[in-house]
Amino acid sequence: MADSPSSGSPVPPGSRLRTAVEAVGEAVLAVGRRGAATVRFAGEMTVVLGETARWIARSLLRPGVRFRRDALAAQMVRVGVRSIGIVALVQVFIGIILVLQLAPTLESYGQIEQVATVVAIATVRELGPLITAIVLSGFAGASIAAEIGAMKETEEIKALRAHALSPYHFLIMPRFLATVIMLGGLAVIADVVGVFGGFMTSWLVLDIPPQTYLDITQAALDPTDYLTGLFKAGVFGVLIALIACCEGLNVTGGAEGVGLATTSTVVKSIVALIGVDAVFTTVFYVLGI
Amino acid sequence: MESDVVISVQEVVKTFPRADGTPARVLDGVTFDVHRGETIVVMGGSGCGKSTLLNCLIGELPVDGGRILYHTARMPSSRDISGMSESELNELRKHLGILFQSGALFNSMSVADNIALPIREHSSVPARLIETIVTLKLEQVRMLEHRDKMPSQLSGGQKKRVGLARATALDPEILFYDEPSAGLDPVTSAAIDELIMDLSKKLLVTSVVVTHEMDSAFRIADRMVMLDRGRVLKVGSRADFEALRNAPPDTLTRHEERLMNQFLNGYGRGPLTDATGTSEFERLITAG
Numbered sequence: 166m167a168d169s170p171s172s173g174s175p176v177p178p179g180s181r182l183r184t185a186v187e188a189v190g191e192a193v194l195a196v197g198r199r200g201a202a203t204v205r206f207a208g209e210m211t212v213v214l215g216e217t218a219r220w221i222a223r224s225l226l227r228p229g230v231r232f233r234r235d236a237l238a239a240q241m242v243r244v245g246v247r248s249i250g251i252v253a254l255v256q257v258f259i260g261i262i263l264v265l266q267l268a269p270t271l272e273s274y275g276q277i278e279q280v281a282t283v284v285a286i287a288t289v290r291e292l293g294p295l296i297t298a299i300v301l302s303g304f305a306g307a308s309i310a311a312e313i314g315a316m317k318e319t320e321e322i323k324a325l326r327a328h329a330l331s332p333y334h335f336l337i338m339p340r341f342l343a344t345v346i347m348l349g350g351l352a353v354i355a356d357v358v359g360v361f362g363g364f365m366t367s368w369l370v371l372d373i374p375p376q377t378y379l380d381i382t383q384a385a386l387d388p389t390d391y392l393t394g395l396f397k398a399g400v401f402g403v404l405i406a407l408i409a410c411c412e413g414l415n416v417t418g419g420a421e422g423v424g425l426a427t428t429s430t431v432v433k434s435i436v437a438l439i440g441v442d443a444v445f446t447t448v449f450y451v452l453g454i
Numbered sequence: 455m456e457s458d459v460v461i462s463v464q465e466v467v468k469t470f471p472r473a474d475g476t477p478a479r480v481l482d483g484v485t486f487d488v489h490r491g492e493t494i495v496v497m498g499g500s501g502c503g504k505s506t507l508l509n510c511l512i513g514e515l516p517v518d519g520g521r522i523l524y525h526t527a528r529m530p531s532s533r534d535i536s537g538m539s540e541s542e543l544n545e546l547r548k549h550l551g552i553l554f555q556s557g558a559l560f561n562s563m564s565v566a567d568n569i570a571l572p573i574r575e576h577s578s579v580p581a582r583l584i585e586t587i588v589t590l591k592l593e594q595v596r597m598l599e600h601r602d603k604m605p606s607q608l609s610g611g612q613k614k615r616v617g618l619a620r621a622t623a624l625d626p627e628i629l630f631y632d633e634p635s636a637g638l639d640p641v642t643s644a645a646i647d648e649l650i651m652d653l654s655k656k657l658l659v660t661s662v663v664v665t666h667e668m669d670s671a672f673r674i675a676d677r678m679v680m681l682d683r684g685r686v687l688k689v690g691s692r693a694d695f696e697a698l699r700n701a702p703p704d705t706l707t708r709h710e711e712r713l714m715n716q717f718l719n720g721y722g723r724g725p726l727t728d729a730t731g732t733s734e735f736e737r738l739i740t741a742g
């Protein structure tokens with residue numbers, strides 16, 4: 166904020182008090198601008214969600230509107246199938262880490278076998294969906310944002326509209342559905358692989374008999390655990406797809422803009438995923454689910 | 455609205471917010487008519503509002519004032535584009551063809567699929583007939599041998615040819631061209647111009663071309679519109695503009711005429727620029 170002799174302020178220009186007041190003012194303004202930008206982005210996400218839902222409904226209900234199965238299949242391969250390896254690898258490591266971190270404490274209580282219970286519940290309810298979503302936000306979310314952003318910059322999106330074709334139908338809908346569906350599938354794989362990582366570590370390092378581990382795992386889990394995990398995975402998929410698509414559609418400024426959109430997609434997705442997960446966990450805890 | 459007018463642009467205003475939040479008028483009362491079957495060229499310097507006008511004409515940008523009336527063969531009574539719903543706008547767009555500056559081909563699709571897409575989506579034509587139409591359209595732009603290539607394998611000029619084939623896929627009544635010769639060498643540029651003239655004759659379409667390439671403009675235009683800082687300086691026939699271009703600058707008395715004479719001839723000195731060679735528009739931009 167520049168000093169202005171015409172401001173009429175009782176505080177003389179250049180004084181320490183004035184500098185401090187200006188600094189506080191600028192900070193408040195910056196927070197306000199950031200808040201307004203967040204609200205605007207949330208509004209854009211709502212619009213994208215609404216339009217996408219409208220096109221999904223149209224594709225399913227109106228005979229003349231194509232569902233675009235080919236595009237959906239291609240996106241499912243890109244978002245999901247290609248992510249299986251990295252999701253499995255990360256989740257095995259999570260299973261191993263969980264077991265080795267918990268073992269000393271549980272051993273001191275003489276409950277070393279209960280490591281299976283903790284691994285099962287933590288993986289199925291929490292870490293399976295969350296870690297998969299975080300991996301997918303970097304792996305697929307960034308790629309979706311970059312692709313849509315590049316299409317916007319090369320006027321492909323404008324060309325779609327010019328041909329009376331909706332970008333929501335052609336670009337957003339297949340990517341949205343693929344992310345939601347495949348995140349659910351990947352979360353199931355992550356659950357299995359995570360438990361397998363814990364199982365192998367418990368067997369090979371802690372000498373817990375395999376059958377004991379499996380019995381305890383089976384007893385620890387009930388259908389609610391699977392359902393809450395899958396529900397979270399679906400919501401995480403919606404979040405990643407919406408953030409990535411909005412960031413892509415907002416790209417301006419050429420290659421630099423595309424780069425910023427990918428970074429922003431990953432950062433916003435991770436913050437949103439963990440924030441929403443915290444809300445869900447609190448709600449499930451309060452409801453006793 | 456006269457019966458042979460297909461687009462009537464009436465007092466169109468478009469503003470964009472500046473960095474300080476105040477509105478900048480990019481189009482300021484633009485008025486002209488486009489007649490059926492003609493090729494009209496909209497020209498002007500960089501930043502004069504040509505592309506904004508094109509975006510308003512195709513419904514990509516809403517106008518802030520004035521009207522853009524369409525009166526096509528499939529739309530018997532004239533309609534204001536700003537009053538159209540999204541579905542009405544899409545219905546109109548099916549009868550418009552647009553060649554974008556870069557070609558704007560869909561990079562994930564082959565050349566043939568780029569042209570087939572609008573036909574496949576907007577008609578119930580059988581697949582075999584679509585193939586035939588695609589072949590015909592590619593022949594028209596002399597790109598048949600490239601039908602299975604991906605856009606990344608094409609040169610800039612080839613992309614524009616394919617873009618033109620795609621723009622004509624649904625046999626539009628009006629074709630819009632956004633800087634068709636931009637970024638092309640003189641020979642390719644001339645070839646694209648010939649293609650535009652050829653298609654106009656063969657398909658009997660109305661063409662609206664936005665460009666600042668003077669050689670190209672004088673080659674293809676029936677009529678011309680000169681824009682400067684969002685205002686129409688002159689609407690006239692190609693002959694009118696040729697006369698203005700060929701007039702010695704010191705014989706022109708009106709400021710606008712001297713300004714257009716400088717632009718049409720590409721002179722470095724004149725009312726558009728000062729002694730430093732900075733254009734009036736650039737100075738305005740720098741001044742915010």
